Amino acid sequence: MKKVLMITNSPIFPVINGSRQRVYNLLHLLEKAGCKVDIVIYNDRNGYFDTSMALKDNNVYFFDADRTKSSLVKAKDKIREKLPIKALKIYSFPYGIDEAFPRGLDDYVAHLHEKNKYDIAMVEYVYLSKALTKLGNDVFKIIDTHDVLAYRCNMYYSMNTKPRNFYTNFWGERQGVMRADAILAIQKNEKRYFEKLTGNKKKVYCIGNYFKPVKENFVEKKTILFLGSNNDPNRQALMYFLKDIWHSVKERVPDAEFIIAGDVSNAVEDSEAYTKAGFVEKLEDIYQQARVVINPMLSGTGLPIKTIEALAYSKAVLMTQSGARGLNKNFNEEAFLIAGNTDDFANKLVELLKNDDLIKKLQSGSRKYMRKYNSMIYHNIKQILNECEMDVR
DSSP states (O other), X not given: OOEEEEEXXXXXXXXXXXXXXXXXXXXXXXXXXXXXXXXXXXXXXXXXXXXXXXXXXXXXXXXXXXXXXXXXXXXXXXXXXXXXXXXXXXXXXXXXXXXXXXXXXXXXXXXXXXXXXXXXXXXXXXXXXXXXXXXXXXXXXXXXXXXXXXXXHHHHHHTTSOOXXXXXXXXXXXXXXXXXXXXXXXXXXXXXXXXXXXXXXXXXXXXOOOOOOOOOOOOOSOEEEEEOOSSHHHHHHHHHHIIIIIHHHHHHSTTOEEEEESGGGGGSOOOTTSEXXXXXXXXXXXXXXXXXXXXXXXXXXXXXXXXXXXXXXXXXXXXXXXXXXXXXXXXXTTTBEEOSSHHHHHHHHHXXXXXXXXXXHHHHHHHHHHHHHHHHHHXXXXXXXXXXXXXXX
16 A cells, blocks of 8 residues: 655645645545555644544644745735736746745655655645655655646736736746656646656656546526636636626526525625525535536636536536636537637527436536546556556665
């Protein structure tokens, strides 16, 4: 049995966003492959306690991070805050790869390895890659990238907002990923990116989000669901749907209902035009109410986890091109629907609300798609574990 240490920047529970869902699913995927997984969490003591209570079979450690910033980092923060977006597009002031790294975490990880003798150490996000640098060749080192962080700021500038999270440049990202023996990319386009970034000197594996498929339930009621966390891309997607699509659909299907679930529901005022479900503790409860799940994303990177999750719940899913990032487009119209533009989105949504046979076809196709998707992910995880054995030898 392989012993794995996962190092994550946030707790896993409660599972309130795509990043936490990613780590939670990866944890269970490793356990399914026969690994024993320990977890290191920093930055959130309450979340650490929630995670410890939820994962009683795992050793969960808390690192009390030193959050003191250097004078250089503080100066760059002030510049990013003061400069207008127009100037930041030219002078982006990217973070150095280790600027968000909590001081002393590398020593703490090395101490845990000395105590527990791990076979694998895995960090979540490349900005934690320094945690791998004090481990020897007896540990197989993995970076789960989640996302491409080089110039990720441009996605926010396109939404006329400043990035609230870490971003770097190509050289910073390369410095980080080169510290690993293997790199996990969340979808195929990003796999190609990391292969090119490292000059094919590192093994890169495509590991999407593993969700166990749920048996489909047909919903006759004309209910549309959008579920997401309260971040900029989700807010943009929700506003786009409400402003440009929803009224048109409602006029053509008067008995249609729109449910906004997750923390993104806090981004809009109360209204008779839709229902705000808020945070959902049991996802199956909200998905059982939905006839159609939408993902009208206009921008984003990584994998739209809300799309994969909805497919795993055997829902008929309609999405934009951005909402379909990382999916095998050959399954369009068989397992899901992709809209090419605003009118196409509205027309396809109306068809889904009216056509029972199409709903049933997509629900069946989504289950088949997820079985193939999960099989590929599990195969890649087994490959990584085999690579680990060969590397250690």
